[in-house]
Amino acid sequence: MQAAASASHKASARGAQASTRPCCAVLSASGSSTSGGHFARLQSAPAARTCAARQVRAMSNAGAGSSSAAPAPAPTTAATATGAAAAAGSASPPHKKIGVLFVCLGNICRSPTAEAVFRTVVQRAGLAEAFDIDSCGTGGGNPDWFTEGGWSYHEGDPADSRMTLTARKRGVQLTSRSRPLAPLDFGRFDYIVGMDAKNIRAIRTAADYWRVRPMGGDAVPADYAARLSLMTAYCSRFKGEPEVPDPYYGGPAGFERVLDLLDDACEGLLAAIRQERGL
Numbered sequence: 001m002q003a004a005a006s007a008s009h010k011a012s013a014r015g016a017q018a019s020t021r022p023c024c025a026v027l028s029a030s031g032s033s034t035s036g037g038h039f040a041r042l043q044s045a046p047a048a049r050t051c052a053a054r055q056v057r058a059m060s061n062a063g064a065g066s067s068s069a070a071p072a073p074a075p076t077t078a079a080t081a082t083g084a085a086a087a088a089g090s091a092s093p094p095h096k097k098i099g100v101l102f103v104c105l106g107n108i109c110r111s112p113t114a115e116a117v118f119r120t121v122v123q124r125a126g127l128a129e130a131f132d133i134d135s136c137g138t139g140g141g142n143p144d145w146f147t148e149g150g151w152s153y154h155e156g157d158p159a160d161s162r163m164t165l166t167a168r169k170r171g172v173q174l175t176s177r178s179r180p181l182a183p184l185d186f187g188r189f190d191y192i193v194g195m196d197a198k199n200i201r202a203i204r205t206a207a208d209y210w211r212v213r214p215m216g217g218d219a220v221p222a223d224y225a226a227r228l229s230l231m232t233a234y235c236s237r238f239k240g241e242p243e244v245p246d247p248y249y250g251g252p253a254g255f256e257r258v259l260d261l262l263d264d265a266c267e268g269l270l271a272a273i274r275q276e277r278g279l
């Protein structure tokens with residue numbers, strides 16, 4: 001029994017040794033064992049690569065376990081995190097749209113119509129995405145509209161129904177609601193266009209008041225006046241017209257006149273902006 005066990009133990013040892021033996025002794029083409037030096041002359045490169053692979057597998061299996069876990073990812077350091085943040089922050093900020101704000105007294109007749117007509121002109125030119133267009137009023141007749149606690153006539157109201165109907169006949173839809181001019185408008189809009197000289201004066205009065213008070217000191221730039229212009233300054237067919245007259249107290253002809261002037265002026269305004277901005 002002891003002899004048998006010894007023989008069995010030796011056989012197992014020889015088997016284990018053979019499993020980890022380098023492949024420098026393999027069977028030749030005739031089936032005989034070939035030593036390492038003679039093997040080099042008989043074996044081709046593919047066979048040698050196969051032998052090396054077997055040896056590597058045998059050595060791996062003899063280790064602490066044949067784990068196939070992927071190598072751990074490199075740790076994130078402060079340097080790599082900073083680099084990633086810098087790369088993310090290097091993206092260009094979105095391009096600011098060209099802001100155009102139309103202003104009249106109550107923001108229910110002329111300026112909402114100018115807003116709608118200019119939108120139509122810009123869309124027709126394929127430039128809708130390049131513009132931020134809005135309209136507002138200068139109190140609607142309340143002289144203290146721009147002061148602390150001030151209020152405006154018509155605020156929140158839709159456009160005058162007579163103006164809306166006249167514009168609709170020409171395919172222009174008025175959708176805005178009345179609001180007063182605000183300090184933040186001077187930073188948002190590049191072009192602030194008044195319908196008449198009184199509108200321009202009211203804009204200046206409000207801006208000068210806001211600039212020296214907490215409610216607008218940081219919002220109204222010192223050069224705000226460079227953004228102001230008169231609507232009829234852009235007319236070509238009606239060149240020389242001093243203003244877009246307020247139609248509120250007149251009849252249907254006054255609303256038609258507003259649309260005639262605005263059709264002309266809005267085309268001229270877009271042309272002037274395109275020339276100035278290279279659009």
